[in-house]
Each structure stands twice: as C-alpha cells, then as structure tokens.
Amino acid sequence: MINLILFGPPGSGKGTQAKNLVRRYELLHISTGDLFRYEMGNDTPLGLKAKSYIEKGQLVPDEVTIGMLKNKVDANPKVKGYIFDGFPRTVPQAEALDKLLKGKGQEVTALLALDVDDEEIVTRLLERGKTSGRKDDSNESTIRNRIEVYKSETTPVFDYYAKSDKSQMIKGLGLIPTIAKRLYRVIDKLK
Numbered sequence: 549m550i551n552l553i554l555f556g557p558p559g560s561g562k563g564t565q566a567k568n569l570v571r572r573y574e575l576l577h578i579s580t581g582d583l584f585r586y587e588m589g590n591d592t593p594l595g596l597k598a599k600s601y602i603e604k605g606q607l608v609p610d611e612v613t614i615g616m617l618k619n620k621v622d623a624n625p626k627v628k629g630y631i632f633d634g635f636p637r638t639v640p641q642a643e644a645l646d647k648l649l650k651g652k653g654q655e656v657t658a659l660l661a662l663d664v665d666d667e668e669i670v671t672r673l674l675e676r677g678k679t680s681g682r683k684d685d686s687n688e689s690t691i692r693n694r695i696e697v698y699k700s701e702t703t704p705v706f707d708y709y710a711k712s713d714k715s716q717m718i719k720g721l722g723l724i725p726t727i728a729k730r731l732y733r734v735i736d737k738l739k
C-alpha cells in the first residue's frame with residue numbers, strides 16, 4: 549500500500565493534483581474539505597458545526613475532523629492506498645492518523661508539499677471564489693486568515709513527518725501537467 553499526504557497551503561492545487569494521482573495510482577482520495585462541504589450541503593449536525601469555523605477561515609476542532617476522517621477510512625478498507633488531502637492540518641491530527649494506520653499495519657509513505665507563495669494563493673482563491681460558491685474563498689481577509697492558520701498550525705505537520713524523512717517539497721507553480729509530472733517522479737520512486 550502507498551499512503552500519501554498531499555500537503556500545501558489553501559489553493560496550492562492539492563485537489564487538482566489529487567485527481568491526476570488517483571487515476572495513475574488507483575488510490576482513494578480523501579479530502580476533509582470535500583467531506584465537510586458534503587455535510588454542510590446536507591445540513592447535517594456535523595455540517596452545521598463545521599460551517600461556523602469554515603466560514604471564518606478557522607480550522608474545525610480536531611476531535612470533529614479526526615472522527616470524520618476515521619469513519620471514511622474505516623468505510624473503505626479494501627483499497628490500494630489513500631491520498632489524504634487537507635488532512636492532517638495539525639500535529640494532533642498527524643498523530644491520530646499515524647495511530648489509525650498503525651492499527652491497520654500501515655503507515656504514511658510520504659508527505660508531498662506543494663510550494664506556492666502567498667500572493668499567488670490569494671489570487672487563485674479569489675478567482676476560485678467567483679465560481680465555486682465557497683464563502684471562504686470570496687473574502688480577502690478570510691483568505692489571509694486561512695494562510696496565517698496554515699503557517700501557524702499546519703506547517704508543523706511538515707516538520708513532524710520530516711523527522712522520519714517522509715516530507716518532500718515540490719514546486720507548485722507552473723502548468724498543471726508539469727506539476728503532475730514533478731509529483732509522479734517522486735511517487736514512482738516510493739513504490
């Protein structure tokens with residue numbers, strides 16, 4: 549099995565690249581952002597809870613996110629591996645993921661971080677907000693808040709996996725297929 553964490557700031561292209569990777573490596577894509585949007589779209593209790601944080605550009609509390617992620621992993625045991633997108637976003641989430649995979653005799657294979665600068669992110673997210681209908685993409689101060697949260701709470705996850713030499717940085721600027729090839733080059737070596 550190969551279990552990848554697709555990492556990087558909001559708007560760095562994780563979702564776009566995950567689609568390519570799923571096709572090439574036949575992995576299950578789990579995006580916590582997509583899961584939250586599904587719950588919000590159906591007005592479930594979990595969705596209503598998540599909404600109050602997401603619309604402010606804050607992280608949803610760890611216990612809520614971890615519980616939701618576990619359910620999704622447990623519901624899909626017969627896969628070749630997972631691509632985690634938007635998770636883990638805090639060190640406690642990373643610890644919970646390691647524990648969950650360990651219980652299945654598995655581990656995180658690698659964390660691949662897409663490197664994109666702040667100004668490019670703001671431009672991309674404001675552009676996405678025009679069509680996505682996502683409230684968290686339509687306001688520049690919410691976007692800047694998400695970038696700050698990423699820097700303070702999420703970047704430590706890169707260092708956490710760097711301790712076991714699993715973290716790698718990948719240039720996230722350029723054409724989508726060019727970035728895909730950069731990822732393939734790294735992943736093909738992991739197999």
Ligand code: ADP
Pocket residue numbers: 557558559562580581582584601602603605606607608609613633634635636637638641684694
């Ligand atoms: P993006 O990567 O574009 O910021 P996502 O679609 O991954 O967006 O997530 C949207 C929002 O959902 C985040 O800003 C956050 O509020 C919430 N969220 C997603 N994943 C997590 C997580 N692992 N922990 C806490 N909150 C999360």
